[in-house]
Amino acid sequence: MNMTIEAHTSNLVALGKFLGQFQIDGVQRHPDFSELDELTNEIHEKIDGSIHRNGWFTRENIVFSLQQWSEALKFENIEKWIGRYDLSNSGGKKIGIVMAGNIPLVGFHDFISTIICDHKVQIKQSSSDELLLPLIARFLIEQNSEYKNRIEFTKGKLENFDAVIATGSDNTARYFEYYFKGKPNIVRKNRNSIAILTGNESKEELEALSEDIFLYYGLGCRNVSKLYVPEGYDFDQFFKAMYSWNPIINENKYANNYDYNKAVYLMSEYKILDNGFLMLKEDESFGSPIATVFYQTYKDEDNLKEVLESNSEKLQCIVRKDPKPNEVAFGKTQQPELWDYADNIDTIEFLSKL
Structure with missing residues (x-):
């Protein structure tokens, strides 16, 4: 029926x-x-x-x-x-x-x-x-x-x-x-999600980005696991905006991952930035371990655009200030609309044509 x-x-x-x-x-x-x-x-x-x-x-x-x-x-x-x-x-x-x-x-x-x-x-x-x-x-x-x-x-x-x-x-x-x-x-x-920073973000925008990073402990494909920042970017403002999430280190599973990954990075002599509950590591990969966000620097927007286009199959969300079509504003990655499809595959189109 x-x-x-x-x-x-x-x-x-x-x-x-x-x-x-x-x-x-x-x-x-x-x-x-x-x-x-x-x-x-x-x-x-x-x-x-x-x-x-x-x-x-x-x-x-x-x-x-x-x-x-x-x-x-x-x-x-x-x-x-x-x-x-x-x-x-x-x-x-x-x-x-x-x-x-x-x-x-x-x-x-x-x-x-x-x-x-x-x-x-x-x-x-x-x-x-x-x-x-x-x-x-x-x-x-x-x-x-x-x-x-x-x-x-x-x-x-x-x-x-x-x-x-x-x-x-x-x-x-x-x-x-x-x-x-x-x-x-x-x-x-x-798939993973990335955020593009310019250094001109407000405190409120970076605080909204903290939700994209920490909600669900960063386990979702819509969680931001990597940052692209301009050369010479000062991470102080970024870390200040993350601070409200510091109680997350009291969660056992998160803390164990933080401790383990930190030990691995230190033994391997990787250079990391660390605020006591989140580590930043320069890395080309998109998917970072729990309690870590990877970052890379970019020289200009055109070059970055090429990198992202060539890796589009690995990306779920691109987050930035003043998002372009098909991009996401800070703080909105875990609030998708019904028409925001995973992997950009239109599920309704697929189901309606069977």
Whole structure:
């Protein structure tokens, strides 16, 4: 049985309101969902369960993710996102989704894209992040029982699917490409985000950049892991703007990574800049270890533009003051719009043409 885009949109808008209930200091219950108290309580418990399951997940990070999705799933956002596509012939296929687990609900966009394109979905979650999405799916089933036949979670391998979306490391991507080569697929690999500084950034802009660096401990592909700075750049202002994040060094897993990476750099006699909770290391790579941000200097914008264009397949976000089209403002990397696609691959275009 087909469901209309209007029905899916209405259910996703309700889901956005529902997710907005989950706050740092507890649950702020919405009167529309009073009959769903049991589900609300279960999600609240599973937030704690996710923290015990995955040492990198904190209540702040999980709630930040839920609030971001609550904001994104507003009617005007969904309408703007979907309005540019012809979905009249979309639907009826089964889409397999292999999800990563580096940050909370990292595969959620693929999930809602499949739903709104009127397909069925079979989901293989990462063991690092498998507690919340089944409960969120249950909310949709409460809204419309038709979703019960459309949403399936599997612990084993994906089966009987028509197309697949898989996200993993560069190594697992090679396996995915081989394993799924007989079906239409999107296979996502490692990507990183960079920020371009000129030295003319305000204190507020650099403080916003600190969120791009530290949110989710820097584990997401949208986290800034590398800076490009002009020759002779003075890092004092940068480090001052990072300072509000200094309590992060009290988090065990982060501190262990900081200590380990610092020891490696010092034993290898690498030159690093260090403020006690973040290290800067000059390096050509894009992906830096936890508690480290790589940097390189540039002479002129044209030369830098060439470097970035030749590495575009490795980059998720380019962050700077006064961003150009397809670039991101400071502090906004972890607040993507529904139409900001991972790896710049248009998921809705892919799903609607199957």
